[in-house]
Amino acid sequence: MPARLGPDLDSEGGLAALFAAVADAPAIGLAVSGGADSLALLVLAQRWATSLAKPPRLHVYSVDHGLRPEAEAEVAMVLAACQSLGVAGTALRWDGDKPQSGLQEAARLARYRLIGAAMKSDGVAVLLTAHHRNDQAETVLMRLAHGSGIEGLKGMAPMAQVEGVRLHRPLLDVPPDALLSVVEAAGLEPAADPSNVDPHYERVRWRQAMPGLSKLGLDAATLALFAARMSEADAAIAQMAEACFSEIVRLDGFGSARIELLPFMGLSAAIATRVLSRVLNIVGGRQKPRALGQVERLRESIANDDLPRSTTVLGCVVRIKGDAIAVAREPGRSLPPDALLHPRGELVWDERFRIINGSDDKTLTASVADYLPRHRLEDFLGFKVTAPAEAIRTAPIVRDAEGGVLSLGGWSFDERITVQLLID
Structure with a gap:
């Protein structure tokens, strides 16, 4: 099967299609590490933005994970490239102890936490990353090896929420050699992260296996097409x-x-x-x-x-x-401890209920209902309770300073409290 061509990166129409999903965003963040892929993202986004009558505000975030001495200079290089292109940039650093195992995943989580906090401070609502066609292919292969179902085999979604950060991946159908050409044409020198070729990491092992799979017809374009078809099946x-x-x-x-x-x-x-x-x-x-x-x-x-x-x-x-x-x-140790409800604030309780304090009262507390007798429940609710005992024990109850019950589970008995069961 011939390789599928990616989008046209040299035309105004191709760039417009690439960034169409975020065209209405007033401010856009870019995650730029200094590698060829993310530098290309920076160049393409800047080129697209400058072609618009009302361009969005671009802001680059570059993270030094504190894992390699070269990383500080790479972040400085990214900021210099930002300055030359007229794009704002922020350097971030992951300080503190690093885990002995699961380092890449820990670094990924730290990166999104740092960037997410910076974006909130800067008034930026969406972050672009430079994941490309080969990244998608590697993701599909890893998930296939791990026994994923259709939901996993659709690979990375173009739009996602990661660690509270709204994410867009505009380059998922772009081959990496095309991105390298963009960087070279812009006169930029990308950084080389040795972890990208370290076979200690699973993703790298799949990356190294790709040329052999490609000879058998299972190239990145084919795997990306497979992921797109799995996405359609998943949606159905x-x-x-x-x-x-x-x-x-x-x-x-x-x-x-x-x-x-x-x-x-x-x-x-x-x-x-x-x-x-x-x-x-x-x-x-x-x-x-x-x-x-x-x-x-x-x-x-x-x-x-x-x-x-x-x-x-x-x-x-x-x-x-x-x-x-x-x-x-299931009742057990994972249930949340008692929690104060902040005035005019809300609390997501046990990842199941959103509890909103619509008053200025600082004394309201949410806790586990635990062993509340059914006859007392029925007094509150006014109907026969047939729910499983475990459901009753694990439901939230909100009390005031005098011990009065303001809400139980999803039912509210007081206008100060609103409770919503989270179903999405």
Whole structure:
């Protein structure tokens, strides 16, 4: 199969298409390390912005992770390139102790935390990164080797939220040699990070395997096309699963769920797994949203009618109860401690409930309902409570300084408090 050409980086129309998703943003951040890919991103973004009648404000963020002595000079080089192009730039540094294992992932998280904080200070809402076609191909291969499902095999999304940072990857369909040509034409000298060729890292091992795979027809362009097709399939399954979720899943104010068993059993495996995964994600407090293997095994146990009397998966207690699958939050050490509700502020409690204090009262406290007797619950709520005991024990309760109950689970009894169950 001939290699697919990437977008035209030399034309105004090609640049407009490249940055179309952020064209309306008043300010745009760029993550620039000093390598060829990110320097090309800087050059292309600056070229695009200057072609506009009302260009966005560009701001470059370059991070020294404190791992190599050369990194400080590389960040300085990036800032010099920014100055020559008329783009604002900020140098950031990851200080402190570094982990002995999982260093690349720790560095990635630190980088986004640092950049995210700087963006907030600078009034920048979206960050562009220079992930390109080969990065996408390596991601697909790694996820395939790890047993990912369709959701993982779609690779990196062009738009994403990473560590609280809104991210856009405009170069995902651009081959790296095209980016290198942009840098060379601009007269810039890219930095070379030795970790990019260190086989200690899994991504590098896949990178080194790519030439051999390419000879067999599995090149970066083919893998990127595969990822795009998986994205389309994932979107179709997600659409069907959303419709099924609305039909057969009922969430209550305690944050537990009831899935109608018979229609669930009639779903295809892919859609049933997606519905079940979303329920576990909501009820369990978003513990491991991509733990596909555990969700698949749970679905198979339900389908084969060999689910134990109750089982725990991803922070949830799951059991068959009559004609439904009952899913409740698992009590345990992972539940949050008591928390003060700041005046006119909000709190995301156990990654399941958003609790809003709409008053100036500084004494309101959210805590775990724990062993609140059912008859007291029914006095508060005015109806018979049939939720699983685990759901009641793990629901949030808000009290004032005198111990008065202002809310329980998703129900509010006082105008000062608003509670929302998080379902997305």
